[in-house]
Structure formats: structure tokens, C-alpha cells
Amino acid sequence: MNTPENSGEAGYAPVRVLLLEDDTRLRERFAGILRGWPGAGLVAACACLAEARQVLQSGPVDLLMTDLQLPDGHGVEAIRLLRQLNPAADSVVISVLADEETVIDAIEAGAVGYLLKDAGPIELIDVIRELRQGRSPISSSIARILVRRLGARAAAPSEEPLLTPRETEILWGIAKGYTYAELAEQLGISRNTVPGYIKNIYRKLAANNRSEAVFEATRRGLIRIGSI
Numbered sequence: 407m408n409t410p411e412n413s414g415e416a417g418y419a420p421v422r423v424l425l426l427e428d429d430t431r432l433r434e435r436f437a438g439i440l441r442g443w444p445g446a447g448l449v450a451a452c453a454c455l456a457e458a459r460q461v462l463q464s465g466p467v468d469l470l471m472t473d474l475q476l477p478d479g480h481g482v483e484a485i486r487l488l489r490q491l492n493p494a495a496d497s498v499v500i501s502v503l504a505d506e507e508t509v510i511d512a513i514e515a516g517a518v519g520y521l522l523k524d525a526g527p528i529e530l531i532d533v534i535r536e537l538r539q540g541r542s543p544i545s546s547s548i549a550r551i552l553v554r555r556l557g558a559r560a561a562a563p564s565e566e567p568l569l570t571p572r573e574t575e576i577l578w579g580i581a582k583g584y585t586y587a588e589l590a591e592q593l594g595i596s597r598n599t600v601p602g603y604i605k606n607i608y609r610k611l612a613a614n615n616r617s618e619a620v621f622e623a624t625r626r627g628l629i630r631i632g633s634i
Contacts, residue, residue: 420444420445420446420447421446421447421468421469421534421538422447422449422466422467422468422469423440423446423447423448423449423467423468423469423470423471423534424449424450424452424458424461424462424467424469424470424471424488425437425440425448425450425451425452425471425472426452426455426457426458426470426471426472426473426476426481426484427451427452427453427472427473427500428453428454428473428475428476428477429473430453432473432523433453434451436451436471436500436530437451439527439530439531440530443531445531445534445535446469446531446534449461449465449467453477454476454477454478454479455476455478455479455480455481455483455484456478456479458470458472458484459484459487462484462487462488462491463487463491466492467488467492467495468492468495468496469495469496469497469498469534469537470484470485470488470495470496470497470498471497471498471500471533472484472485472497472498472499472500473499473500473501474499474501474503474512475501475503481499481501481512482511482512482515484497485497485499485512485515485516485517486515486516488516489515489516489602493598493599493601493602493603493605494598494601494602494605496518496519496537497515497516497517497518497519498517498518498519498520498521498533498537498543499512499517499519499520499521500521500522500523501520501521501522501523502522502523509548513609518537518542518605518609519533519536519537519542519543519544520544520545520548521533521543521544521545521548522545522548540608540614540615541614542609542614568610568611568626568628569607569610569623569628572593572603573603573606573607573610574628574629575593576589576593576600576603576604576607577607577619577620577623577628577629578629579592579593580604580607580616580619580620581616581620581623581629586600586601607619611623611626
């Protein structure tokens, strides 16, 4: 997660947050929580997708916290736009929607967390703290949905490779201990795109860090330690 250099909570820079929620009462409640906590800097609190698009295209955002059903579109569109503009940024869904397809669509679009709207002040702040530690904050009911879906996928193996060729190259690089700059130089890509690739790898392998990603990739036969 990219953050500005000014001081925030416990030495962290404040996370630049864009809140997207059409319900006025909830938007004001969440915005008040974020404004009152030094670990976050509320960039904007938007009521519709059009407003959020303008904010995303006008300046840096580290974290998008979004509802899904909006009066002029779907929160997944904002997630995809942020991912396109800043692959290193994070998106978290806060929604009443918890059916399997909605959850999977949001996560496949790039959401790294999913909470239900009954989240309180402590839980909302903990979301940002968990993201800073490389975790994916997910409500227990949402986690059960993901476990069911993963179980179904395991029962019916897909012929499509889990990782793209570029993601596999990035995985080899992090297994060898390359830095972001070294990976970019080796692969002839922009350094700014490397965190986005790594985030996708972690998400696909259900890993929280480099060691877990390499272990899981080895376990699945995606790479062989002996040839690294």
C-alpha cells in the first residue's frame, strides 16, 4: 500500500482513503470514524460511482472502501479503475451483499478485503491495520463463502494455469530474493507494476508474504526449489 511521507499512527504514514457509499447515514458514520483516526486521511466520501471516478483520476488514493450497489453503477467498477491506476493500492468492500457470486466477482476484480455493513469503529480501523501487515481482512461469513468456492474448484480441476506467464516470472524472481527494482530490470517492466503482480500472486496462492507464496507455489508444483 503506497502512503505519503507525513507522520501517521505509530510511525506509519496516514493511508489516503476514498470512501464510496450511497447511504448517507452510513457514509457519514464511516467518514466520521476515518476522520477521527490519525492512521487515515480521508481523501473523499463519495455517494456515487461518477464522483469516485473523478477522485480516483484526480489524485493518489491508497485505499478504496466501497459499497457494491450504487445508484449509477457497481462498486466493482471503482475497484477495477483503482487497480488500473495504481496496482499497489488496496480495495475493500463494505456491503450488505454476501452471495457467493457477488463476493467472488469483487475479489476477482481486485478487492483484498470484504466486510459486512455491521462493521463497527474498531473493526473499520483494524481493516487498515491488517492491510498494513499484508493481511486480507474478511468477515467470517465471507470467509466461509470463499472456502466453499475453493473446495468446489479443488473438486473440479481447471485446465487453465493458476498464474499467468508474467506472474510466474515474478514468482521466480521473488523466490530468488530479487528486489522490486531488480525484478523490473530483469523483466524489462516498470518498477511501479511489480507490487501489483505480487499482490495478484499472493491472492491467487492465498499467501500473506513471500515465504508463504513460494511454499504454496512449490507445493502446487508451479516452481521447483531445486532449480531456483
